[in-house]
Amino acid sequence: MAMTLHVDIVSAEKELFSGAVEMVTAPGELGELGILPRHSQLLTRLKPGQVRVRLLGGEEQLFYVSGGLLEVQPHVVTILSDTAERARDLDEVAAQSAKQRAEQVIADSRSEFEFARAKVELAEAIAQLQTIAKLRKQRKSG
Amino acid sequence: MAGAKEIRTKIKSIKSTQKITKAMEMVAASKMRKAQERMRAARPYATKIRNVISHLAHAYTEYRSPGLVEREVKRVGLIVVSTDRGLCGGLNTNLFKTVIVAMQQWRNQGVEIDICTIGTKAFQFFRRLKGNVVAHVSHLGDAPRFEDVLGPVKIMADAFAEGRVDAIYLVYNEFVNTMSQKPRIEQLVPVTAEVQETAPTHRWDYIYEPDPKELIELLLRRYGESVVYQALVENVACEMASRMVAMKSATDNAGALIDELQLIYNKARQASITQELAEIVGGAAAV
Numbered sequence: 152m153a154m155t156l157h158v159d160i161v162s163a164e165k166e167l168f169s170g171a172v173e174m175v176t177a178p179g180e181l182g183e184l185g186i187l188p189r190h191s192q193l194l195t196r197l198k199p200g201q202v203r204v205r206l207l208g209g210e211e212q213l214f215y216v217s218g219g220l221l222e223v224q225p226h227v228v229t230i231l232s233d234t235a236e237r238a239r240d241l242d243e244v245a246a247q248s249a250k251q252r253a254e255q256v257i258a259d260s261r262s263e264f265e266f267a268r269a270k271v272e273l274a275e276a277i278a279q280l281q282t283i284a285k286l287r288k289q290r291k292s293g
Numbered sequence: 294m295a296g297a298k299e300i301r302t303k304i305k306s307i308k309s310t311q312k313i314t315k316a317m318e319m320v321a322a323s324k325m326r327k328a329q330e331r332m333r334a335a336r337p338y339a340t341k342i343r344n345v346i347s348h349l350a351h352a353y354t355e356y357r358s359p360g361l362v363e364r365e366v367k368r369v370g371l372i373v374v375s376t377d378r379g380l381c382g383g384l385n386t387n388l389f390k391t392v393i394v395a396m397q398q399w400r401n402q403g404v405e406i407d408i409c410t411i412g413t414k415a416f417q418f419f420r421r422l423k424g425n426v427v428a429h430v431s432h433l434g435d436a437p438r439f440e441d442v443l444g445p446v447k448i449m450a451d452a453f454a455e456g457r458v459d460a461i462y463l464v465y466n467e468f469v470n471t472m473s474q475k476p477r478i479e480q481l482v483p484v485t486a487e488v489q490e491t492a493p494t495h496r497w498d499y500i501y502e503p504d505p506k507e508l509i510e511l512l513l514r515r516y517g518e519s520v521v522y523q524a525l526v527e528n529v530a531c532e533m534a535s536r537m538v539a540m541k542s543a544t545d546n547a548g549a550l551i552d553e554l555q556l557i558y559n560k561a562r563q564a565s566i567t568q569e570l571a572e573i574v575g576g577a578a579a580v
Contacts, residue, residue: 159341163439163519166337181502192352195502196511220512222345222499229341231515249444253410253429266400269393269422276386287546 154188155226158204160214162232167214168204175228176203177221186223193223202230297565300558304551311547317380318540324435325471325533331436332468332526339523342516346484349509353498356505359454360482360513368405370427370449370458371396372481374465374524375415376532377431382539384466384474384531385414391476392464407458409445411525427452435529442521450514453482461517465524466531472538474531479524481517 158175160168175186178200186193202214219232350361373392375385396406409428410416416429428448433441452458461481466474501508 159337161338161341163335163338163522164331165334169337179502192348192497192499193502194349194499194505194508194512196508220345220508220515222348224348229345231338231342231345247444249409249428249430250448252431253416253426266393266397269389269418272422273386273390273393277383277390280383280386287542 155207156186156188156190156228157226158228158230160202160204160216160230160232162216162219167232168212170206172204172206173209174205176201177230178202178216179221184221186228189225190223191225193221195221197221197230197232297558297561300554300561304554304558307547307551307554311544311551314540314543314547318537318544321533321537321540325530325537328435328526328530328533329468332523332530335519335523335526339519342512342519345512346516349499349512350484354505354509355498356509358506358509358513360510361484363483364459366404366459368407368458369399370407370409370452370461372409372411372445372449372461372463372521373415373419374463374521374528375410375412375418376528377413377433378532379414380539381532381536384535385418387474388464388466388476389415389418391478395462395478407449407452409449411442411445411521412528433525435533437522437525437529439518439522442518442525446514446518446521450482450517454510463521463524465528468527468530468534471534474535479520481520482513484513484516 155171155173156175158168158170158172159166173187177184177186178198180196180198184193184195197216197219199217200215202216204212204214206212214232216230216232219230222229222231371392373388375388379385399406406425407427408419408424410419410426411430411433413431416426416431419426428445430441430445449458449461453461460483463479463481465477465479467477469475499505
């Protein structure tokens with residue numbers, strides 16, 4: 152019996168493939184990689200491209216990845232695919248806007264975190280909820 | 294017929310409120326199912342990347358990332374995931390309560406806290422209380438996209454990389470089932486022993502293509518993002534479940550109220566009829 156390799160291809164929003172295969176081909180950053188069972192441990196980034204898996208009968212399946220990470224253990228290959236096109240500057244823009252949104256509003260009044268007030272407010276809210284629950288119970292029994 | 298008219302108006306208004314809460318309940322129920330599916334779909338990635346991280350923690354790597362080593366904590370970063378809208382029972386309140394307890398402990402130990410909020414409710418809460426909010430995103434909708442978490446995660450990750458914070462925690466609601474959601478505080482980085490578990494057997498290292506440092510940092514970054522994304526999706530499911538339950542009880546309460554008012558209304562009507570009859574009989578007797 153031929154040796155097999157367990158392959159998982161996942162993206163953040165779903166699982167694309169999981170199962171035993173004879174061989175995987177993936178677009179590594181430094182070139183196309185063909186991985187057979189008992190490959191030594193490897194970690195690499197993927198370029199956008201095709202991942203091919205050869206199933207046990209020799210049948211091939213194709214997946215498209217738009218980049219991501221590839222981890223190889225002797226009998227397990229994990230492909231963590233990125234979902235969308237990503238660029239370094241895109242992250243930066245997102246980060247900046249998140250920061251600005253926060254700063255906009257609190258620019259002026261930054262002082263000690265008011266634990267006392269937080270506690271009072273939360274206690275009030277919880278008391279309200281409890282009261283509602285209690286009232287409801289009474290209504291039901293009464 | 295004094296009062297009867299007012300009672301009738303009141304019943305009418307409660308009935309229309311009941312219609313609204315009923316509609317909200319049904320909307321929340323259907324959204325919850327979708328949110329649960331998304332939650333399930335996001336799980337494999339989170340599990341796999343966790344596996345890879347745990348392999349990595351056991352590899353005898355030439356580059357040791359600060360993300361894998363615990364260090365003395367002087368300042369922590371908190372990522373708080375909350376909902377955008379209210380009317381979902383005590384979901385946010387319970388979450389904030391848990392956070393405040395944890396924050397108080399840190400404060401007592403002299404640890405400073407930076408907060409990054411996801412969702413309007415957390416932002417309002419921490420702004421009002423003058424917490425140190427360094428980043429904020431909201432209005433991600435019912436189906437948050439993976440890209441949505443990149444901004445806040447990057448801010449926190451950069452702060453960690455530059456040594457401005459020594460640990461990052463994630464605060465969110467865990468979806469146990471429809472009836473119960475549990476507030477959780479989870480340490481994101483440094484990656485905890487819990488994630489690093491599985492026993493190492495021998496010393497080995499990866500072949501890196503191209504550069505170990507870059508790859509490991511990228512992997513940790515992706516790990517953070519995926520965990521935060523998972524939390525976000527889970528929080529949406531919690532929100533919907535919690536809203537559904539809250540709206541259901543509101544609808545029930547409205548029903549009970551209507552019954553009660555109906556009874557009072559009937560009594561009032563009957564009283565006025567009786568009174569009129571008495572007057573007529575009295576009048577007839579006088580003639």
